[in-house]
Amino acid sequence: MSGLVQRRRPVGTAARRRRLLAHAVWLAVTVAVTGCAANTDGGPRAEIVVTTNILGDVVNELTGDVARVTTLMKPNADPHSFEISAQAAAHLADADLVISNGLGLEAGVEQHLEAAAAQGAPRFVAGNRIDALSYAGEASGPDPHFWTDPARMLDVIDALEERLLEIDAIDAAAVTQNAADYRAELKVLETEMTAAFAEIPDDRRALVTNHHVFGYLAKRFDFEVIGAAIPGGTTLASPSAADLAELTDAIEKHGVPAIFAESSQPDRLMQVLSSEAGIEVDVIELFTESLTAPGDAADSYLAMMRENTDRITTGLTP
Template sequence: MRRLLGAAAVIAVATTLTACAGGDDGDDRPHIVVTTNILGDVVANTVGDAARVTTLMRPNADPHSFEISAREAAMMRDADLLVSNGLGLEEGLQRHLDKAAEAGVETYVAGEQIDVLDYSDGEAEGTPDPHFWADPARMRDVVDGLEAAAADIDGIDDQLVEQAAAAYQAELENLDQEMTDSFASIPEQHRSLVTNHHVFGYLADRFGFRVVGAVIPGGTTLAAPSAADLRDLSEAIEQADVPTIFAESSQPDRLIQVLADEAGVDVDVSELFTESLTEKGQGADTYLTMMRANTERITSGLSEPTD
């Protein structure tokens, strides 16, 4: 019998957007604009009070396809620093990122600061995987580079940046250790991951999991599975004796239905927060709470014996 683990739904809220003109009375701190909400949280924690941070992507949005207004595009071009994920993640935003860079805006591309992995299978095989935040060690590399980029902004208090970044690095180090300890409890034969699309390659690489497959074969939610993809996934699930499949919090029902009706697979499905933060109090309102929630659900789901 299929079970749905975790929160039944995750409700998105709008991330507060700083007005590009007249909306920051008396606030003359440098302005950092960030594309995704996961990075937005990381940036805010890294720079602390040294800068004001605007995040463009609303909670629970899809980083592959979210769009922005003309006012927000202008904000990008006026930023003191523009921070993006890179590696092809922000597909719907790329033209605005390119225009801002052409206009001379200082940019920080997080994906350029890490040891990049390529997708190992599916339609995206051989192309860079942009989902590096699943590995807290790589996120520490991102914070290192971000601290340096922020300190170079004209007029910023680099001592405030240094203090905030050091405190956040300590939290990331604690997170890494918590994840290491938790995953160590999963039996070796159950350390296999199946998701609705490829988002955990970096987690698997860092913590010794096997990525069995994904319902959506590409690295983006804009792709779609074929009947052959589903048959192959069904066989892989059965061969690996996978007890739980993990779905993004916004799409668990769709995943269950696809597997049950088209692939003939009957397994537990656990919701994870993969590509977006949530509203406060809804389970993943910061990068740290998101990763801790996912760690608990992965550990619980893969530690359960199969029937």
Template sequence: MSGRGARPRAHRLAGSLLALATGLVVAATGCSTADADHGEVVVTTNILGDITRNIIGDQAEVTVLMRPNADPHSFGISAREAALVERAGLLVHNGLGLEEGMLRHVAAAEESGVPVVSAGDHADPIDYTSDESRGEPDPHFWTDPVRVVAVVEEITDRVVEHVDGVDEEAVRANADAYRAELEALHEEMAERFAEIPVDRRQLVTNHHVFGYLAERYDFEVVGAVIPSGTTLASPSASDLESLAGAVRDAGVPAIFADSSQPDRLAQVLADHAGLDVAVVPLFSESLSAEGEGAETYLDMMRANTDSISQGLLGQL
């Protein structure tokens, strides 16, 4: 009798284990889906973060990974933020090689099925013209607000398509209002830069970042202290000597250095050129912290327009 009772107990035990295993498989399978937050938008850079927030408004949560005054070429994220990227309902990144420390996280998000917007791909990108980076795509499209309009249209469409719970009408109304602000910004910049004589429209920066602005508003990029599109490169003595000669020949009155980077190299060049050249900080690759003058993309572009105009007109 004990033998007959053992078999049913064994069957019950096997059945329980099978049910437990099945439950664990179902739970594990559902976990990846449940962990995905299809109502949250994650953005890499703070410039794109501000643009995206203007589009979304209060329709969804937007998490921006890059801190104010950070360098988009080198900023990194925590393990918690990396996990957030892979669970996002939509990931917006600059692309074109800008976020060098984020490339593997973007790739991992794409592999896990997260919808990804590579903003630069929709901005009619141009190539660098410097010898160091010639032929490579220039990721700094945001220095041209007209190109940002095209990016706004792409982000808007992808938000409506992929982010759960948003009101399409509200999102598109936000985008239309922001587009009007961008168009007004472009008109302001064009009017302000028109005050600069053609022979003074020459830019020297700490690295190649204003190619789009130069193309849109008819500036000549004389050169950069770091002859590259990334701040992670370093100039050689011959680079500095060559640029110093160009600065002397052009009579450039100002060198523009990114506010997130020390201006030491630009100052060295000013000294090396043997000229009285002002070193003017710009908010070229990052928004600032509150109260520092470039809290939003629109603020940043207006501040830079003022600084470039005053620097090239000798009004500093």
């Protein structure tokens, strides 16, 4: 329960007025608000704030209409570099629960999360509830991209359900049922991914990306990550000529047919890498770090994972 501060709140008339006022402020200062249906019993609902839109989608699946969920990160954003306004940061402390990815992912927001926790805002850090991997190669530190492995997400769901049930204004029965339903969907997803990736020949199971994002997926589904255009776990770094030359050699050695670029980042580096390799290599866009806008190809966690599975399988299969 590292980093977790529990706080009980009154549910009387005064508390209800504070919750309604807090909700009005959130609508004005945050970047995305979802889950706004009325609570079924007419009582106050829990106010939950989530940093990334991937986790925001998952939290909405678990809470349904029994909590008001505010997601700070807009669609198609980069979690490594997104920031929030000072007004939004000031109101983090009003939340019943603040949920973040952790493991160094939300570098631009972490100071605000720590400040809110110091003021008593309860925190749930998903990365603290999984068996974290270290980055491969020269990148250092824990890898925060655990959501690329649906089994790791199951671990997050288990811990998150337990934490949500500790909130006074939560409908425990609804959350329990929603969590069970979502676990079933995740298990179906993992089965589908296993079957799809099994179609890729052993000699073509090599991944090259714009930065290190597929460590968990590679371990779960038996891929080899041979390198990244940016040799690190964040999009904020820049590759050197030597980095690109080394990766070009690895692409040639492994006969890589496709390299993958994150949709929230320009693929210029990947296109340069493709031309520098001197071989025919496709550059394929994936949705690995952010959901898209509603109605687009990756507007939920499950949709994102299925779309990426299809694109990886298509790109690497002869």
